[in-house]
Amino acid sequence: MxxxxxxxxxxxxxxxxxxxxxxxxxxxxxxxxxxxxxxxxxxxxxxxxxxxxxxxSAPLDANTGRQRHRGSRSQAIAGWLVAAALAVALAAVILASRIGYCPETGTCAVAYGGGPAGWVTAALLLGFAVHAGRRAYLRRR
Structure with a gap:
């Protein structure tokens, strides 16, 4: 052998x-x-x-043994905060909108916030904004 x-x-x-x-x-x-x-x-x-x-170039991370980059933490925090801000802004635009239907009878029906579909979408966007804010907060530690 x-x-x-x-x-x-x-x-x-x-x-x-x-x-x-x-x-x-x-x-x-x-x-x-x-x-x-x-x-x-x-x-x-x-x-x-x-x-x-x-x-x-960078210190080793105690958990993975890989090199840790100093800029990556602040970039991740900024990314999560930008995503949260965009989600809140989009939810505000959806909730500020109005849709309506006016048949020929003259009685108009108006739904604020885009109706039930808009409310659900805005609620999901606000939930994502809370999630993104928590991720940014946890990255800060």
């Missing part, structure tokens, strides 16, 4: 992690210490010069 060398790992800059062709190599020593592979991995050897800048 002849042993073959393991495939060489490479650093994927888009995923910001080391990738092994054919999947990660099994490490029985790590299974004994961390069976669920939740703990972050620390490099023991010095970082190669071509990767030194990539590893210092």
């Amino acid at each position: 002849q042993a073959t060398p393991p495939p060489e790992e490479r650093f994927d800059p888009f995923l910001e992690r080391w990738v092994t062709p054919g999947g990660p190599l099994h490490d029985p020593a790590r299974d004994a210490v961390d069976p669920h592979h939740c703990e972050p991995v620390e490099l023991v050897e010095p970082v190669p010069p071509e990767l030194r800048d990539a590893t210092r």
Whole structure:
């Protein structure tokens, strides 16, 4: 029986992690210490010069072991707040509208807020606005 060398790992800059062709190599020593592979991995050897800048650019996240970007949190908060504001504005436009039907008899029926369909849509938009506001608040922490 002849042993073959393991495939060489490479650093994927888009995923910001080391990738092994054919999947990660099994490490029985790590299974004994961390069976669920939740703990972050620390490099023991010095970082190669071509990767030194990539590893210092952002701190590692304690939960995933990936690099955390500082701007992504504020961008996510801003995105959720913009979505909430748009949902509230659209619900206000729907509720401010009127639809009516005036038959030839001269008696007109007017429904504010677009009628039942408009009310349901506005309620769903306001529910989404509350959800987006909660997501922004939770991201702030």
